[in-house]
Amino acid sequence: MLVRDIMRSPVITISPGTTLQDAYRIMQEKGIRHLPVLEQDQLAGIVTDRDLRLATSALSASPFPPGGRVSEVMCRAPLTADPMDPVEDAARTMREQKIGCLPVMDDARLAGIITGIDLLDALMRMTGVDKPSGRLEVRLPDYPGELARLTAFMSHRGLNVHSILTYPEGPGSVRAVLRIGSIEVRMIAQDLRRSEFEVLWPPEKPCPR
Amino acid sequence: MPSVIYHPAYRKYAFGEDHPFSPLRAEMTLELLRALGHEVRTQAPEPATREDILTIHADYYVRRVEELSGGLAVPDCEEYGLGTPDNPAFPGMEEAARWLVGGTLQGARLISEGGEKRVLQLGGGLHHAHRNFASGFCIYNDLAVAIHHLASRGLWVAYLDIDVHHGDGVQQILYEDKRVMTISLHESGKYLFPGTGEIHELGFGLGRGLKLNLPLEPFTEGDSYLEVFDRVVPAALRQFQPGVLVVQAGADAHFDDPLADLMLTTRDYEAIFRRIFDLADSLTSGRVLFTLGGGYSLRAAPRVWTILYLLMHGLPVTSALPEAWREKWVHLAGEALPRTLHDPDPGHAGIPNRGEIVHRNRQVAQRLLDAAARYWF
Numbered sequence: 001m002l003v004r005d006i007m008r009s010p011v012i013t014i015s016p017g018t019t020l021q022d023a024y025r026i027m028q029e030k031g032i033r034h035l036p037v038l039e040q041d042q043l044a045g046i047v048t049d050r051d052l053r054l055a056t057s058a059l060s061a062s063p064f065p066p067g068g069r070v071s072e073v074m075c076r077a078p079l080t081a082d083p084m085d086p087v088e089d090a091a092r093t094m095r096e097q098k099i100g101c102l103p104v105m106d107d108a109r110l111a112g113i114i115t116g117i118d119l120l121d122a123l124m125r126m127t128g129v130d131k132p133s134g135r136l137e138v139r140l141p142d143y144p145g146e147l148a149r150l151t152a153f154m155s156h157r158g159l160n161v162h163s164i165l166t167y168p169e170g171p172g173s174v175r176a177v178l179r180i181g182s183i184e185v186r187m188i189a190q191d192l193r194r195s196e197f198e199v200l201w202p203p204e205k206p207c208p209r
Numbered sequence: 210m211p212s213v214i215y216h217p218a219y220r221k222y223a224f225g226e227d228h229p230f231s232p233l234r235a236e237m238t239l240e241l242l243r244a245l246g247h248e249v250r251t252q253a254p255e256p257a258t259r260e261d262i263l264t265i266h267a268d269y270y271v272r273r274v275e276e277l278s279g280g281l282a283v284p285d286c287e288e289y290g291l292g293t294p295d296n297p298a299f300p301g302m303e304e305a306a307r308w309l310v311g312g313t314l315q316g317a318r319l320i321s322e323g324g325e326k327r328v329l330q331l332g333g334g335l336h337h338a339h340r341n342f343a344s345g346f347c348i349y350n351d352l353a354v355a356i357h358h359l360a361s362r363g364l365w366v367a368y369l370d371i372d373v374h375h376g377d378g379v380q381q382i383l384y385e386d387k388r389v390m391t392i393s394l395h396e397s398g399k400y401l402f403p404g405t406g407e408i409h410e411l412g413f414g415l416g417r418g419l420k421l422n423l424p425l426e427p428f429t430e431g432d433s434y435l436e437v438f439d440r441v442v443p444a445a446l447r448q449f450q451p452g453v454l455v456v457q458a459g460a461d462a463h464f465d466d467p468l469a470d471l472m473l474t475t476r477d478y479e480a481i482f483r484r485i486f487d488l489a490d491s492l493t494s495g496r497v498l499f500t501l502g503g504g505y506s507l508r509a510a511p512r513v514w515t516i517l518y519l520l521m522h523g524l525p526v527t528s529a530l531p532e533a534w535r536e537k538w539v540h541l542a543g544e545a546l547p548r549t550l551h552d553p554d555p556g557h558a559g560i561p562n563r564g565e566i567v568h569r570n571r572q573v574a575q576r577l578l579d580a581a582a583r584y585w586f
Contacts, residue, residue, distance in 0.1 A: 159294055203427075
């Protein structure tokens with residue numbers, strides 16, 4: 001599962017000259033908390049509902065007026081994600097940086113946005129990466145006993161499966177995503193293929209020597 | 210004259226015959242050098258002491274390693290990464306691990322106390338070992354122990370990790386240390402172990418901005434590797450101004466490696482090593498400590514490290530490999546060993562989607578520099 005699979009697109013954006021009042025109204029109307037700021041189609045920053053509330057709070061020593069400009073309160077040079085990033089990498093970035101969203105950049109173009117909510121959606125379909133491990137994706141026929149065949153293979157080799165998660169992929173097949181506590185995932189993948197499993201990741205080497 | 214550190218006791222760090230982390234890789238390298246007519250003088254280290262280990266590792270972890278090593282049952286050993294397929298327990302493993310740490314630490318001492326410039330430790334590089342658990346063939350983290358020694362002697366350390374896997378243990382142990390910059394170039398964690406080593410792992414606290422990761426696309430070739438190396442590594446080192454380089458010279462980014470998918474050739478490795486020596490000459494008065502690391506193709510790893518030795522000593526990188534050496538080790542490699550020190554050119558059939566890989570690596574390097582620069586300037 002990749003960022004591009006869960007990102008929201010098209011993205012609702014504003015410009016640096018947008019007033020705080022207008023930005024607030026857009027958030028209210030659209031039910032969102034994050035607004036990327038574009039300047040001539042380039043990502044110039046990001047503003048959140050929290051930024052607006054803090055900037056305009058009566059508790060602030062010098063609150064901004066409703067007509068203040070977004071450019072004065074936005075976060076400049078926000079962290080970004082790539083459409084091809086695995087979802088769990090984006091989640092880790094957001095957790096570590098304590099940020100609520102990541103604009104998704106394809107080259108210099110804003111291609112989408114993901115927020116914590118999107119990651120919770122993703123979490124329901126897959127799992128985390130908190131231990132050193134390698135990642136396997138296997139396509140299984142969608143009938144009883146196939147997953148057991150896969151886990152029996154792991155068990156037979158004494159491998160510890162850190163996480164396993166499956167989701168329906170289409171008619172007749174299921175994708176299993178496993179994190180295995182082993183550095184030898186490529187060799188495991190080759191052995192799985194020899195046992196007639198369809199391994200999607202890691203891929204076959206494109207150019208055997 | 211550069212120093213080479215080795216001891217026959219390194220052979221004890223062996224997880225079993227079918228295990229990829231073969232201690233014979235260092236021996237193959239030494240024998241190749243000698244078969245090529247080089248008189249390799251090695252210095253024998255002492256094993257590290259328990260106190261040396263405890264500068265980095267948790268006492269409760271060390272105790273479990275000791276107990277397993279002595280043949281005692283440790284019911285919760287798997288929680289500490291021990292007794293697993295990657296790190297099976299074996300009698301004497303604690304002492305074996307301390308030998309490797311001792312070698313790397315000896316290398317650090319030659320630099321910090323002996324005024325040595327270039328040191329090659331023909332072993333170690335156990336960069337996956339964490340403070341309190343074993344991982345990825347690594348029990349004790351010799352690199353972190355040696356780096357800790359150097360930093361505590363006032364030499365700020367730039368750690369450069371060219372193993373194909375992310376140097377997660379070293380990074381994590383030193384994550385908040387402002388005296389140590391770590392730079393790891395590796396195949397991305399998209400599916401490769403250990404899964405970390407993302408560009409946004411930049412360090413914490415006073416170490417913020419000093420922990421750098423360049424995760425490369427699977428099937429990255431040498432040109433792209435060297436391009437992003439040149440873009441990131443010299444700039445980062447100049448920013449940090451280290452007193453010494455410590456290099457984990459894993460040979461598993463070679464295209465023949467069975468565990469991973471980068472596509473470096475021996476010529477690419479030569480180019481990388483030359484760059485590292487140039488950087489050491491210009492930034493650390495030449496001070497650089499190399500260890501071995503990953504490298505699971507017995508056809509490739511000994512040649513990569515032989516090239517490292519030759520460059521380190523200013524010797525010409527010669528061509529043909531001696532027949533006697535090839536015959537002696539063919540049984541281990543399981544197939545014929547190459548006839549030449551360098552790979553044939555081209556070494557492999559080429560990558561179908563090269564353009565996309567080059568492009569994505571370039572983007573990742575730029576994104577890393579953008580993210581790190583916020584803490585540099």
